[in-house]
Amino acid sequence: MKIWVPIDSAAKALGADAVTRALAAEAEAQGMDVEIIRNGTRGMIWLEPLVEVEIDGVRHGYGPAEPGDAVGILSGDSAKALGPVEDLDWMKRQTRLTFARVGVIDPLSLAEYEAHGGLAGLRRAAAMSGQQIVDEVKESGLRGRGGAGFPTGIKWQTVHDAEAAQKYIVCNADEGDSGTFADRMIMEGDPFTLIEGMAIAGLGVGATKGYVYLRSEYPDAIRVMRRAVEIARHARVLGADVLGSGRAFDMEIRVGAGAYVCGEETSLLNSLEGKRGVVRAKPPLPALEGFLGRPTVVNNVISLATVPVIFEKGAQAYADFGLGRSRGTVTLQIAGNVARGGLFETAFGISLGEVVNELGDGTATGRPVKAVQVGGPLGAYLPVSKFDAPLGYEELDAEGGLLGHAGLVVFDDSADMLKMARFAMEFCAVESCGKCTPCRIGAVRGVETIDRIAAGDAGAVPLLSDLCETMKEGSLCALGGFTPFPVMSALTHFPDEFTGQKEAAE
Amino acid sequence: MASDMSAASLEELRQIIDAHLHLEGPLLPMLHGIQEAFGHIPAEAHAPIAEALNISRAELHGVISFYHDFREKPAGRHVLKICRAEACQAVGGEALAEATLSKLGLDWHGTTKNGAVTVEPVYCLGLCACAPAAMMDDRVVGRVDTARMDEMLTEAGA
Numbered sequence: 001m002k003i004w005v006p007i008d009s010a011a012k013a014l015g016a017d018a019v020t021r022a023l024a025a026e027a028e029a030q031g032m033d034v035e036i037i038r039n040g041t042r043g044m045i046w047l048e049p050l051v052e053v054e055i056d057g058v059r060h061g062y063g064p065a066e067p068g069d070a071v072g073i074l075s076g077d078s079a080k081a082l083g084p085v086e087d088l089d090w091m092k093r094q095t096r097l098t099f100a101r102v103g104v105i106d107p108l109s110l111a112e113y114e115a116h117g118g119l120a121g122l123r124r125a126a127a128m129s130g131q132q133i134v135d136e137v138k139e140s141g142l143r144g145r146g147g148a149g150f151p152t153g154i155k156w157q158t159v160h161d162a163e164a165a166q167k168y169i170v171c172n173a174d175e176g177d178s179g180t181f182a183d184r185m186i187m188e189g190d191p192f193t194l195i196e197g198m199a200i201a202g203l204g205v206g207a208t209k210g211y212v213y214l215r216s217e218y219p220d221a222i223r224v225m226r227r228a229v230e231i232a233r234h235a236r237v238l239g240a241d242v243l244g245s246g247r248a249f250d251m252e253i254r255v256g257a258g259a260y261v262c263g264e265e266t267s268l269l270n271s272l273e274g275k276r277g278v279v280r281a282k283p284p285l286p287a288l289e290g291f292l293g294r295p296t297v298v299n300n301v302i303s304l305a306t307v308p309v310i311f312e313k314g315a316q317a318y319a320d321f322g323l324g325r326s327r328g329t330v331t332l333q334i335a336g337n338v339a340r341g342g343l344f345e346t347a348f349g350i351s352l353g354e355v356v357n358e359l360g361d362g363t364a365t366g367r368p369v370k371a372v373q374v375g376g377p378l379g380a381y382l383p384v385s386k387f388d389a390p391l392g393y394e395e396l397d398a399e400g401g402l403l404g405h406a407g408l409v410v411f412d413d414s415a416d417m418l419k420m421a422r423f424a425m426e427f428c429a430v431e432s433c434g435k436c437t438p439c440r441i442g443a444v445r446g447v448e449t450i451d452r453i454a455a456g457d458a459g460a461v462p463l464l465s466d467l468c469e470t471m472k473e474g475s476l477c478a479l480g481g482f483t484p485f486p487v488m489s490a491l492t493h494f495p496d497e498f499t500g501q502k503e504a505a506e
Numbered sequence: 507m508a509s510d511m512s513a514a515s516l517e518e519l520r521q522i523i524d525a526h527l528h529l530e531g532p533l534l535p536m537l538h539g540i541q542e543a544f545g546h547i548p549a550e551a552h553a554p555i556a557e558a559l560n561i562s563r564a565e566l567h568g569v570i571s572f573y574h575d576f577r578e579k580p581a582g583r584h585v586l587k588i589c590r591a592e593a594c595q596a597v598g599g600e601a602l603a604e605a606t607l608s609k610l611g612l613d614w615h616g617t618t619k620n621g622a623v624t625v626e627p628v629y630c631l632g633l634c635a636c637a638p639a640a641m642m643d644d645r646v647v648g649r650v651d652t653a654r655m656d657e658m659l660t661e662a663g664a
């Protein structure tokens with residue numbers, strides 16, 4: 001009997017290890033012959049720990065499982081039975097390209113990885129020239145999933161064209177945005193995909209060395225990635241002769257040190273070099289003068305992990321999905337006060353309302369939705385009146401929103417929007433790299449100004465707007481430059497909460 | 507400078523530094539290695555690191571102080587990180603954090619009198635779909651309520 005219990009940190013955080021122990025103990029007590037495989041998560045976090053049992057070749061789900069459910073799960077008679085996992089509505093509605101294997105395979109089994117389409121992309125790329133590889137990425141329409149949505153192929157072209165003895169692929173795995181966990185899920189659930197994507201990038205631009213800058217807040221992902229790199233090296237997927245192509249690519253996992261701003265690519269490069277994570281002025285572009293002053297591709301985990309499927313299925317097959325200039329799939333992360341939270345991969349263009357109300361099934365508390373913060377701590381709070389907005393880079397921008405890394409944090413009607421605006425400023429003050437005054441000092445002033453408003457000084461509202469303008473215009477990077485979005489969206493959409501009258505009214 | 511460090515510790519320190527020198531950008535991995543071995547970055551480490559990397563001690567101090575992770579003094583036996591970010595706030599994370607701190611009589615970064623637990627804020631653990639989230643050392647916990655928190659604190663000896 002084959003059983004899967006996720007080893008993903010979200011599943012572990014909800015008790016997956018105890019469930020695994022209970023299943024193993026119960027099976028032994030009954031003298032049953034079971035094989036327990038620890039897989040990644042399918043992304044249905046409200047069902048975690050989601051145990052799967054193979055019955056007649058089909059994987060049946062049981063969740064959310066507790067240790068006490070072990071007996072029922074093993075006998076096939078459990079109140080937690082969900083039926084075949086692939087038939088669940090959440091699974092059927094998705095287009096899983098980047099996440100095709102996550103939750104399906106044992107993350108560290110290279111054999112299973114290959115059996116599910118892994119390495120096909122790298123094999124194809126290994127037979128192509130660097131320019132052909134770059135062209136394929138351009139044709140796919142892939143844009144950076146780290147936040148800015150910059151066309152990946154164009155970035156690769158710049159690095160490809162740069163002349164240098166040493167070039168680098170740097171993967172941005174700093175994933176600091178609240179409400180996001182796609183990077184973590186894929187690194188824990190299908191690490192070889194990221195490795196394969198980085199190897200293809202290396203062959204494409206002529207870089208022989210790669211680094212993953214992985215945040216220290218993700219100890220499980222660090223362990224899995226380190227182990228996966230060793231396995232890949234041993235199997236000659238990495239090394240001096242990638243899959244017998246005669247071309248070299250190797251990589252290392254580096255751990256961040258708890259600074260949000262180090263997700264900004266130039267700050268990340270400084271950090272990787274062992275310096276303070278201060279943002280660098282551009283130009284020079286990292287593509288030309290990046291790590292150690294050499295040409296460097298900096299891409300987000302999901303951007304790079306999407307490259308293998310583009311090469312496996314072909315650029316056009318990928319580009320056929322999507323809306324407008326947002327091609328392919330978006331890996332939505334549904335979080336916060338939501339009944340069904342998790343990861344949902346689908347073509348760009350789905351509406352915000354469909355995600356929150358249909359997929360997320362509304363709030364966890366059962367109260368009305370008040371606002372959704374899309375795109376992390378630098379993204380706007382969108383009210384329910386914006387629920388028709390399609391999720392695409394340009395489409396959301398037109399609504400004053402930011403898709404960013406595609407995290408959605410849902411709030412119910414008890415949310416205090418002034419408090420959330422204050423938090424945005426406070427976060428900016430805590431995490432500012434200190435290089436520019438409007439960010440470093442402005443954010444501190446922002447907190448003070450919001451406190452004045454809260455204390456009843458309505459005259460401070462225009463001051464807050466002015467301050468936000470100054471931060472937008474005078475900041476070098478999006479930390480100072482975009483913090484005004486959550487603040488101003490809260491103020492614009494929920495003006496009643498900025499009158500200082502809230503306490504009195506309640 | 508007078509040193510509280512034993513000769514054995516100084517030797518270990520020296521070995522950690524040497525083990526990282528071949529890396530491109532060795533400083534962060536080196537600091538992580540030292541903190542893992544000693545629980546913090548001891549003052550005695552500054553001179554040998556600066557010398558090995560050919561940087562000034564001021565520069566080194568600038569790096570250590572920039573990052574939230576590096577400590578100049580040891581933490582408690584366990585480090586509890588409670589997420590303060592938005593998705594956790596959306597489901598009562600702030601109240602949970604306040605209740606925990608007030609129960610322990612601590613502010614953020616504080617350590618219980620018996621030295622068992624240091625409480626740190628963290629901005630997202632990637633557990634935002636099962637918030638509020640916390641992490642005791644390397645162990646993640648989701649949908650934390652006060653009962654679950656009390657259990658964790660008791661286990662940690664707080």
Ligand SMILES: Cc1cc2nc3c(=O)[nH]c(=O)nc-3n(C[C@H](O)[C@H](O)[C@H](O)COP(=O)(O)O)c2cc1C
Pocket residue numbers: 143144145146147148149150152172173174175176177260261262263264265266298299300301303304477478479
């Ligand atoms: C303050 C700040 C934090 C950022 N954090 C991240 C991050 O955690 N992960 C990420 O991939 N990009 C982050 N970015 C965006 C990066 O600067 C950069 O655009 C991205 O890594 C490029 O990769 P992509 O083109 O694949 O998205 C951040 C930007 C800013 C301004």
Ligand code: SF4
Pocket residue numbers: 261279431432433434435436437439440475476477478479480481
């Ligand atoms: S905006 Fe803030 S974080 Fe960005 S460079 Fe300026 S000071 Fe640093």
Ligand code: FES
Pocket residue numbers: 177178179180589590591592593594595629630631632633634637638639
């Ligand atoms: S916001 Fe708390 S875990 Fe992500």
